[in-house]
Amino acid sequence: MKISDVLTYGVNMGDGNHIFVKVLTDEHLYGIGEAYRVGPDHAVEQTVHYLKDWVIGEDPTRIEHLWRLMYNGSRFPGGSMLNAAISGIETALWDLKGKIHNTPVYQLLGGRCRDRVRAYLGTGGGTPAACAEAALNAVRQGFTAIKMQPMPPGRETMPWGSVLKGAAQRLEAVRRAVGDDVEIGLDPHAQIFEPVRAWELSEAVRPYRPMFFEEPLRPENMEAMAQLRAKAGIPIATGEMLYTKYEFRDLIAAGAVDILQPDLVLCGGLMEGKKIAALAEANYLTVAPHNPLGPVSTAVAVHFAASTPNFLILEYRIDSRGPARQLIRKPLDLVDGHVQIPETPGLGIELNEEAFPDHPLANWHRTFIREADGNIGYQ
Numbered sequence: 001m002k003i004s005d006v007l008t009y010g011v012n013m014g015d016g017n018h019i020f021v022k023v024l025t026d027e028h029l030y031g032i033g034e035a036y037r038v039g040p041d042h043a044v045e046q047t048v049h050y051l052k053d054w055v056i057g058e059d060p061t062r063i064e065h066l067w068r069l070m071y072n073g074s075r076f077p078g079g080s081m082l083n084a085a086i087s088g089i090e091t092a093l094w095d096l097k098g099k100i101h102n103t104p105v106y107q108l109l110g111g112r113c114r115d116r117v118r119a120y121l122g123t124g125g126g127t128p129a130a131c132a133e134a135a136l137n138a139v140r141q142g143f144t145a146i147k148m149q150p151m152p153p154g155r156e157t158m159p160w161g162s163v164l165k166g167a168a169q170r171l172e173a174v175r176r177a178v179g180d181d182v183e184i185g186l187d188p189h190a191q192i193f194e195p196v197r198a199w200e201l202s203e204a205v206r207p208y209r210p211m212f213f214e215e216p217l218r219p220e221n222m223e224a225m226a227q228l229r230a231k232a233g234i235p236i237a238t239g240e241m242l243y244t245k246y247e248f249r250d251l252i253a254a255g256a257v258d259i260l261q262p263d264l265v266l267c268g269g270l271m272e273g274k275k276i277a278a279l280a281e282a283n284y285l286t287v288a289p290h291n292p293l294g295p296v297s298t299a300v301a302v303h304f305a306a307s308t309p310n311f312l313i314l315e316y317r318i319d320s321r322g323p324a325r326q327l328i329r330k331p332l333d334l335v336d337g338h339v340q341i342p343e344t345p346g347l348g349i350e351l352n353e354e355a356f357p358d359h360p361l362a363n364w365h366r367t368f369i370r371e372a373d374g375n376i377g378y379q
Contacts, residue, residue: 001027001100003060006052006089008035008045009353010361011294013324017041017361018294020351021048021088023096025060031096032351034296035088036266038080041364047085055089061100063093063271071244071268083243083268090269091300091347098346105347109274109307116338117305119316120145120185120211122292126153128173135174139182143337145313147185147214148174150205157372160197164204171208183211185237190215191369193378195224202232211313212237212259212288218378225256237261240290244268245275252283259312263290264304265297277308286312293317295328298339299347302332306341314339326355 007022019041021033035044054069070086071078078086098105106112121138123146125131131148138146152158152166174184186205192198198216205213214237217225229236235258242248244267251257260280264273277287287310289301298316305311316339318324325331329350333340342348369377 001025001029001060003055003058006048006055006092008048008088009351009356010041010045011327011356011359012362013294013327013359015324017364018327019044019048019084019088019361020294020296021092023055023060023089023092025096029096029099031060031092031094031099031346032296032349033088033090033092033095034265034294034300036080036084036263036293036297037364038084038266039364039366041361043081044084044088045361047081048088051085051089060093060096063090063097066090066093067269067271078243080241080243080266084266087265087267087269087272090271091265091296094270094300094303095346102345104341104343104345105270105303106306106341109270109303112306112341113309114306114311114341116335116340117302117311117314118145118338119143119314119334120147120183120337121316121318122147122187124148125170128169131170132173132177135178135182135184139178141337142335144181145183145185145211145337146174146178147187147315149189150186150201151188151191156369156377160200164200167201168204168207171205171210175208180209184208185211185214186234187214188216190218190241191378192217195221195228198224198228199232202228202234206233210234214238214261215240222251222254222256226254229256229258235259237288239263239276240266242267244272245279248276248279252279252285258285260285260287261290262287263297264300265293266290270300270304273304274308277304277310281310286310288312289314291315291317295324295331295349296347296351299332299342299349302339302341303347327352327359 237259
């Protein structure tokens with residue numbers, strides 16, 4: 001069996017672009033994967049098309065070999081665009097390999113070490129009351145954990161003391177609403193530049209016992225992240241903007257993280273994610289994959305979680321409603337805040353390609369954060 005072609009499908013679900021990858025073979029089997037929309041999104045598709053010339057004619061079951069062909073073939077170490085494209089092809093190869101062997105992907109990764117995959121839901125809300133209601137809505141759906149932005153809207157133009165006060169009010173309202181048994185993750189989205197302010201924010205929210213403090217600083221500032229970890233008293237989670245085992249090795253060596261958050265459709269793919277998890281396990285750390293994208297990304301993460309002993313929890317976006325529901329034949333089952341592990345061959349999910357023309361890729365332009373004086377803030 002040889003790879004005969006690699007196709008991409010750029011799709012907009014109404015909440016952002018998604019880039020699906022399809023690897024075809026000369027024996028009419030195929031696998032589907034997903035690549036991260038790193039922006040500019042059209043460029044990710046073009047990078048996949050560039051890489052396909054290296055894999056066409058190759059044995060699709062030699063996944064490690066093909067990964068090295070794609071990664072080492074770049075003139076310089078790859079950044080977000082290259083690693084997103086590699087991840088899209090690599091995850092499609094795992095789906096294909098599962099179908100070739102008529103087995104779920106997790107069986108090819110050592111088998112299940114858990115029976116279901118715990119997930120958390122991202123919640124919003126402008127006011128403390130709205131945050132509390134959004135969190136309660138997630139709990140009503142069966143989730144036992146949520147994630148929220150601790151800082152209030154309009155923070156770019158607020159005095160910092162008001163931001164801290166607003167954060168404490170938001171957390172107090174949510175904790176009071178959901179009680180002590182629901183875990184609350186916090187995500188400032190790497191928007192804090194100064195390490196001292198990240199520490200001050202951690203002090204403001206610590207009384208409400210957060211599950212983790214995600215990207216409290218820019219991820220490249222590992223030394224400051226390590227210093228924050230040493231005194232914050234909240235588990236530090238980071239990694240969504242890092243690629244490959246090499247960058248995660250540096251993160252761990254810096255002592256800058258408690259919970260690693262590789263994105264499996266950006267960091268280099270499923271096998272690269274497993275290698276990152278092994279590094280974490282050897283250092284007594286857990287892994288909670290970043291997963292804000294489409295249904296294929298979720299399926300990849302579920303098979304990763306099923307076969308990874310130091311997995312903690314999975315970020316989850318509901319894909320059974322609205323336009324997202326039209327793009328897949330059948331979503332993965334969610335029961336009591338846990339994703340059920342599929343038992344069908346491959347990743348266990350099929351795209352509805354007939355719906356793609358109705359949801360074309362959109363031109364994406366980031367909305368910038370502007371501070372009170374007009375300066376573009378960090379994000």
